[in-house]
Amino acid sequence: MLLTQSCMIGIRAALAVSVQGKDDIEAYRPIRQIADALDVSFHFLTKILQVLTHAKIMESYKGPNGGVRLAKPPEELFLIDIVEAIDGTSVFSTCLLGLPGCGVETPCPVHDEWAKSKDQIERLFRETSLAKLSDDTCEKLLRF
Amino acid sequence: MLLTQSCMIGIRAALAVSVQGKDDIEAYRPIRQIADALDVSFHFLTKILQVLTHAKIMESYKGPNGGVRLAKPPEELFLIDIVEAIDGTSVFSTCLLGLPGCGVETPCPVHDEWAKSKDQIERLFRETSLAKLSDDTCEKLLRF
């Protein structure tokens, strides 16, 4: 798997918050409600969202009517921000064969081909905003 | 990481055998010698190569002058064979967000973009033969 379980859930949660926040971006969404929508463990999701709040990607509020919301408008939040916060960026910088220091020194036999795919994947994460994803999700009634 | 540690070592080992077998493709290469060349644990490599021999990608022979060799000419062995044997093919068929059944049902919001990268990666593994890799390795004196 390219991303860890935590990271995939983190992205889906951010997307859910973004979609639900379309009408009122200021409102806090309870974690329990998000967990139900994504059909994942409430406690596990709590852990993941804590990482995202520490990374200033989300903001949280305790107590009744509390929950989490995006810390920035979804146009300014990109997938790579979430991946970096949860998984780190190693995916986009490591050698496909696990050799140390991809690209900088002598390349490995698969480097040239892999570099193409790697760049494309990195661009995908770097250029895809939460706004675009939530728009698509609503328009085409996609699942998440 | 896209591939597991075991899988990356498996590919590097197959490549090492292919390179060393350029002069005598019939010869068995001792696992200990391969482990030294790749700088990995002998016992761990043994485990990985057992999987490859069971998958009929390599053949082994016990006793003095024993070891492993490719079961087929390197022109007929592709990276995907090794990945399938060790990691399975899940990388090329799973949803980037971890949702069940990528593509077949309603796609997820990142499906269209991810499908492109996924196909490119799959093609890379499916079309890259051990022969090509070992040729490149020898020509350009690459590391593995």
Add this chain to the structure above:
DNA sequence: AAGATTTAAGAGTCTGTTGTCAGAAATAGT
């Protein structure tokens, strides 16, 4: 036949990820 070499197999350890839980802290409503 005996001993050395080398892979096969299985059990066991270690580590990081996944997932659960209980209690603390903050907040709103009454």
Add this chain to the structure above:
DNA sequence: ACTATTTCTGACAACAGACTCTTAAATCTT
């Protein structure tokens, strides 16, 4: 002030992947 709600924190169990170790089995050399 009290209670209900909700996130925060730390501890911990369960699991998978990574890695080690020991013993067995096969084969060659002498």
